[in-house]
Amino acid sequence: MRRPGSTSTPRRSARGWAPTASRTATRRATVAENTDRTGTGAGGTESTGAGGSADGAGLSFPTSLGTSTASTISLLGRDLAGDLMGEVGFGELVLWMVTQRRPTPGRVRLFEACLVALADHGFTPTAIAARLTYLSAPDSLQGAMAAGLLGGGSRFLGVTEDTGRFLAGVLAQREEAPRTDAGWDELAHEVVTRERAAKRIIPGLGHPVHKEGDPRTPALLRIAEEEGLKGPHLRLFEAIGRTHEQVLGRRLVLNGAGVCGAALADLDLPPDLLRGFALLARAGGLLGQLAEERRRPMAMDTYLLIDRNATYTPPEDGDADALRD
Numbered sequence: 001m002r003r004p005g006s007t008s009t010p011r012r013s014a015r016g017w018a019p020t021a022s023r024t025a026t027r028r029a030t031v032a033e034n035t036d037r038t039g040t041g042a043g044g045t046e047s048t049g050a051g052g053s054a055d056g057a058g059l060s061f062p063t064s065l066g067t068s069t070a071s072t073i074s075l076l077g078r079d080l081a082g083d084l085m086g087e088v089g090f091g092e093l094v095l096w097m098v099t100q101r102r103p104t105p106g107r108v109r110l111f112e113a114c115l116v117a118l119a120d121h122g123f124t125p126t127a128i129a130a131r132l133t134y135l136s137a138p139d140s141l142q143g144a145m146a147a148g149l150l151g152g153g154s155r156f157l158g159v160t161e162d163t164g165r166f167l168a169g170v171l172a173q174r175e176e177a178p179r180t181d182a183g184w185d186e187l188a189h190e191v192v193t194r195e196r197a198a199k200r201i202i203p204g205l206g207h208p209v210h211k212e213g214d215p216r217t218p219a220l221l222r223i224a225e226e227e228g229l230k231g232p233h234l235r236l237f238e239a240i241g242r243t244h245e246q247v248l249g250r251r252l253v254l255n256g257a258g259v260c261g262a263a264l265a266d267l268d269l270p271p272d273l274l275r276g277f278a279l280l281a282r283a284g285g286l287l288g289q290l291a292e293e294r295r296r297p298m299a300m301d302t303y304l305l306i307d308r309n310a311t312y313t314p315p316e317d318g319d320a321d322a323l324r325d
Contacts, residue, residue, distance in 0.1 A: 064100055076100075091115060094280065098269065106227030107267055113223050114260040117216045118160065118278050120285035126151040127289045128302065134290050135299035141290065148286040149279050157282055161275035163204035163261030167233040168271045177232045181239070188239035192247040204237065204258015205244060216256030224263055231266030234259070 066075045073080040076096060084093070091112040095103045103111070120127070130148030137143050152158055170191055171177065178184045195202050207214050221238070224230040241254040257278070264274050293299060 065097060095267075098273065106229060110220075110223050110227055110229050110263055111267060113220055114160075114263055114277065115281040115284075117220060117256050117260055118157070118281035118285075120282075120288060124156055126156055126282060127286065130286045130289055131293045131299040132303065134293055135297075135303065144290055145283060145286050148289070149283060152275065152279050152282065157257070157278045158275055159203055159255065159257040160261040160264070160278040161271065163237070163258035164233065164265040164269075164274045165261075165271040166203050167236050167262055168265055170236060171232050177235075184235050184239035185243050188236060188243045189247065191236075192240060192244045196247055202240060202244070204255055204261060205240065206252040207255040210253055210255065212253070214253050214256045214259075217254050217259050220256065220259045220263055224266070229263070229266055233262040233265040237262040 064076070066073065066080075068074065075084060078084055088096070089108070089112075092103060092108045095108060095111050126148040129151050130144045133147035134141070134144035154162065170187075174187075178187055192202065221230070221234065224234055237254060237258065245251045260278070261274055264277055265271060269277070
């Protein structure tokens with residue numbers, strides 16, 4: 001138990017863990033020592049970074065991820081070539097790096113199921129943006145992939161994060177989770193009623209294409225159940241799926257992206273990182289889209305279809321964006 005106000009405990013800032021006063025003082029002392037040793041200050045040619053010496057003597061940048069020497073590469077405290085390559089799958093490695101704990105096979109299975117579910121969904125805006133950018137700049141594959149990833153937002157791909165964050169927020173307001181399905185349904189009914197009264201949508205509820213049911217949803221729920229990983233986020237989301245029609249007066253599906261958000265949250269992944277996993281999955285899908293664009297181009301036809309059918313329309317009255325004399 002640390003004393004209130006103790007400088008040995010990191011403090012939480014808007015961008016993560018901020019250095020404590022003691023660490024800051026130590027670093028400043030180290031910088032000063034290095035400056036004295038090299039005889040150069042802020043304007044000296046031998047100083048690097050935050051005032052350290054040219055060879056980095058006295059500086060330390062701790063990491064629990066990767067380091068290397070002239071002859072070795074280490075990752076997660078293990079030899080990359082000898083211990084990890086050929087032994088650890090990519091999904092397992094990502095989960096391991098993020099959580100700093102080697103995941104169980106069940107956790108890897110659910111995590112990779114989410115990645116597969118989010119990798120591709122046809123000619124979505126992200127895929128179209130990537131293909132059109134590749135058409136314009138075929139010499140910049142990374143630019144085309146980045147264009148697609150930059151389109152991940154509140155309507156596409158961002159639903160995974162939004163759902164996980166929403167469910168985590170609801171659960172954080174309770175001292176303990178319900179113990180029965182009836183208890184979950186009661187909580188879900190309260191949540192949907194509250195959101196409707198506030199005229200807010202519930203993320204992960206509804207899909208523009210899969211009106212009768214998202215085929216990814218039952219598969220993800222089954223895998224979570226089989227691996228014993230159906231936690232409070234998935235249980236609350238399932239309950240929302242059972243009860244929302246009573247409040248909203250219409251039935252909406254639990255979409256796959258939302259279920260992924262709940263499942264990833266049940267894997268104890270921070271809500272503010274969930275969009276990163278969606279983007280990781282979609283990066284693989286976009287690479288597939290660009291590979292197909294090379295084999296079977298459609299971006300030029302898309303561009304020409306729009307360009308050749310564009311017609312000038314004068315600004316309408318009341319158009320707030322139109323410039324007026």
